[in-house]
Amino acid sequence: MLTYSFENIGSDTLYEHLYKSLKQDINDGVLSPDQKLPSKRSFAKNLSISTITVENAYAQLIAEGYIYSIPKKGYYVSRISNMINAPNHKYRFDRCEEYNYADKNDVASDIINLASNHISADSFPFSIWSKLIRDVISNEKDSLMKPLPSAGSFELRNAIAKHLWDYRGLDVSPEQIIIGAGTEYLYSIIIQLIGRNFIYGVENPGYSKIPKIYNSNSISCEYIPLTSCGIDTDVLNKSNADIIHISPSHHFPTGIVTSVGTRHEILSWANNSDSRYIIEDDYDSEFRLVGKPIPALLSIDNNEKVIYMNSFSKSLSSTIRISYMVLPKHLMEKYNEMLSFYACTVSSFEQSTLAKFISQGYFEKHINRMRNYYRKLRDLLLEAIKKSDLSSRCTILEENSGLHFLLRISTDKSDVKLKEDAMKNGLHISCLSDYYMNPKHSEEHTIIVNYSSICAENIDLIISKLHEAVD
């Protein structure tokens, strides 16, 4: 009869040890297919263990398919064809501890980053957020555990609809709103909703991520150039684009605001065909630092052509991962029919917290505070540039909106060299040419100054580093 030693079995229980020993012998071919195993009672007696122990080991082996039982006859080894030797796992426990991820996580901490649009920790309303999330966890236990509608919590969609009315003059129903974990995710929903057999027009220059996402979803893109009034509608009208993806309130990185004339031309282009749509990415409309916010394209669309998108990336933090889109009513109906099987991608804890943050007025206060904060930061930076030796060699462009401006510098260096030299000096910068499909078409020497994450104390340092890089 089979015999196993139960000495030195470490932390295993008797049953685990017996299970592992039998499994090993089956894997190694020591026990052959259809070989009869000892009865539970006799095996237990032989090994001086309890029948229950054998029973448990046999039950586990049956569950995993290593053995089978024939009622009233006994237990037999299964026939396992195509057996592949399992890899020999030896976990080096210390790996996780040793694992050094600080370097990979971001630019080294002593580099000043003008190329990133992340937000400094001082700017996030941590204490209110913490209070609200605590309240949500204390008071909404039941509803936090219930699956949300596919498009997101009604509480948050209500709060967003009201916010859009109050601050963007947009008259949308909460039922037209879909909440998602980032605009990138929402693009994939739009693709599934509208269909894959369309050509998407994207802005050139523009975020290279946008065509990357479309391409990665097997969608062809056409690049539409910009004029000083927004995307070039002459090119658009001649293009094959069915859908266009634009940021009319404030284009990144040029800062161009699409003029009302061009807006009407774009809408008129869309109205010429049923399959045409406009994706309006309103990513930083909260941060117009002069005058009133620019009205959204959606506000003058009366033909259900505009899909409006926005997120809380700029207004709260990109790490919170909450975005939304407003679908025209007929597309929302299509979504409900076709795609509402998807679970909403945003945690109900954070949807509920954000809904309260908006509806209790904290979001408005936060936006106002941040707008003042960024205006001051921008003014300090602009003034310091004007006072510096750099001033005679540079022009500042599009400084009235968003969290970046353009700095056109007179220098003989190429953009590549400029960026390299800045990086050597501990300054990470990006240039306008980085955002062109074909950088040859771009003017050189135009630095994009993202100032949302810098500290006021570093301004002089930044300018001197920049100056050194330019020389």
Add this chain to the structure above:
Amino acid sequence: MLTYSFENIGSDTLYEHLYKSLKQDINDGVLSPDQKLPSKRSFAKNLSISTITVENAYAQLIAEGYIYSIPKKGYYVSRISNMINAPNHKYRFDRCEEYNYADKNDVASDIINLASNHISADSFPFSIWSKLIRDVISNEKDSLMKPLPSAGSFELRNAIAKHLWDYRGLDVSPEQIIIGAGTEYLYSIIIQLIGRNFIYGVENPGYSKIPKIYNSNSISCEYIPLTSCGIDTDVLNKSNADIIHISPSHHFPTGIVTSVGTRHEILSWANNSDSRYIIEDDYDSEFRLVGKPIPALLSIDNNEKVIYMNSFSKSLSSTIRISYMVLPKHLMEKYNEMLSFYACTVSSFEQSTLAKFISQGYFEKHINRMRNYYRKLRDLLLEAIKKSDLSSRCTILEENSGLHFLLRISTDKSDVKLKEDAMKNGLHISCLSDYYMNPKHSEEHTIIVNYSSICAENIDLIISKLHEAVD
């Protein structure tokens, strides 16, 4: 000269009122294209307002493209072609308040739901979660604001890798792990990673959502039937499938555990072609209520063929939206090259909280507590069924794992009628036939009893409601 009244301007500032009045007249054609506007000074004098007010109104109209300026000459109305009359927005402010969403959010609250796998509020570790999230917000402000790597925070990936080793015997590097907002989102990443020109094999019966997601991403699916040992490898070998999506540890809804023999046959199928992969959905492996967890298919894969997926939907809550997958190393390299431009879809606040929940041992305790809790609930329910008048008419199947079992009932009613009658009685049930592509192939009268969200006090009520529906 143009004249506007500044009486009854409501809450608007003087500049807003002037801006709106001019915009209205341009939209209405009262002011014509290229018409010269009054100079700032004379306009201000005429209207008895300050020059700054006119300047601000003009600046906003320039920004939006309604007017343009010619240096040293003055301000002119823009030519806006294709003008479309803007819709007349009148927001009914009370709409949000009136909006009744309770009914739409879920099944009415007096219905007992055996068809849902949501988790009761008592089961979630709210107080620890609340404490941890507070700690995270207090102590990690800087890192919470920094964009995470595309695949997710290293802290959470480390914690998951260690957990997979400790509880699933899986030897994976944190660098192979990708965090995402739900497995549904991760499927779309797999599709982009592997490519769209493959046929996906899915289990029949199975979750209908899985082929829906593939189809919605323009992917063809083939349905592979199950045997009592897992998916039918004879059918698989003859099929056109390149990728198969299976749940070998515990199939939903049949509860079948794929036997070790079938596992080797599946691996051997995958090893026959470079393009073949196995998506192993290990969705509820934590909740085997008898014996040890079934080893993952990944643990015997030594050819980089298995993509392992799991989520915290069953073990914490489906509303928390955190899932992950383990990619074979060569696919992870491909991901880093091709798809790491995507931002991670899970909030850094919740990634950090979950990482601590796992690494500080709370997750293990929670799983153990929940396993006991569900075991007791199942035992009470099974015992009550056995004691009831139903017992002579029903067989209980696959009760050892996961958070559901099957109840085969002898009745003359069709499944459709059975479900209708149960619903009339306030009991929402689903049947095995609901999960078949072609329900004709299914045996009737097999109810899927999801017991994760029921209360022990309701058990007798549930059984009597069920009995009435069956009769």
